[in-house]
Amino acid sequence: MAPWALLTPGVLVRTGHTVLTWGITLVLFLHDTALRQWEEQGELLLPLTFLLLVLGSLLLYLTVSLMDPGYVNVLPQPQEEAKEEQTAMVPQAIPLRRCRYCMVLSVPTATPAGSAQGGVRRYDHHCPWMENCVGERNHPLFVAYLALQLAVLLWALYLAWSGLRFFQPWGLWLRSSGLLFATFLLLSLFSLVASLLLASHLYLVASNTTTWEFISSHRIAYLRQRPGNPFDRGGAEGL
Template identity: 90%
Template sequence: MIPPHSPPLASPALRQWEEQGELLLPLTFLLLVLGSLLLYLAVSLMDPGYVNVLLQPQEEAKEEQTAMVPQAIPLRRCRYCMVLQPLRARHCRECRRCVRRYDHHCPWMENCVGERNHPLFVAYLALQLVVLLWGLYLAWSGLRFFRPWGLWLRSSGLLFATFLLLSLFSLVASLLLASHLYLVASNTTTWEFISSHRIAYLRQRPGNPFDRGLTRNLAHFFCGWPSGSWETLWAEEEEGSSQDV
């Protein structure tokens, strides 16, 4: 009787796969899928950067904060939730809250993408794209084309449909990731990029007042450095522009 812990055929094959590192591939893929799921839950459930009504400044602090911003761009009160909106904040009608550095409301996440969860959203897109491309490779490697095509379609139709679906999802994820990386590199949000002609603090300037250069934009987005309010940065850029003139 062969001992159950040492089958004569399985052990050499498993040992060979382990030596070739092939056992790590399924585990790595599962870990990537798990990481993608965790990032999805984090972005969906976390506070995107809601403007806290309870922490609204007193009248004296409001006057000081307003004095930091040029009078052409006064801090305004939201007409929906009546909070004093910081610069780059916007009210989301789906969430019924004002969100700091509002980017967009994602229906797939059922949450806003804003100041706090935007970096995790970009990380989710990147990890999701890796998972999709890996799945696309697995689906393609499993396809074996042969004739007659009717027999091939019956035997491989489901796998081919999966390949086409993964191709579509990969294309969408690639475009989303590329667009958000571009916005991050220029320190712009989706809302600002689409509606710059309607936003008071953008339509009065030819360029982006928040763009500090690629390195500083990336450092601030992913690491929060250098710190500082958008009102202060806008005022500094406005002062520099007036001195140049």
């Protein structure tokens, strides 16, 4: 096998995320930010806490990215075995259906994901940044990752801002602080995206709706034929 055959999109995306994460962390330590000042003053608790949060967010990212999102078994299964379990989870007014892709009996929220492994149970969306689907098994960890990542991003944003010292001439300032300023802009963009993603997913969790159902309700039979979401049990119950 050629070496470049190992460079799958998943490997490239996860490697890029890891390099970007530690690269930003290194920039915050190398410049005169509050992080470096704490380190020089011997106050190591906050720098160590920040590093642990960065490491935790990275490990959670890799976990969600690599884990099985809940692929439906593509092997033929007796209808009687699936019916007993699934009818207990799905209201009787909502008929069970077969997945068009893998032809197994599935609950209404199991959606084909275009994978050789079959459909994904309670499919939410395909995340290109993780190069993995988000479904029944990894969706709770995905939301937890968004929350932790947002906390890390906001703290890093504060640290980057603490190291910016604006002065003239601008050419000299750009040479000394250009990389830190670019990091600040990048962190601002990532923080905005993470905030919007977390807010939207918390809303969808509260209404017991997946991203796929929210976006494609007009194409989903069990939603198109009903005025509301049949799975909505209220915000408190959903969360």
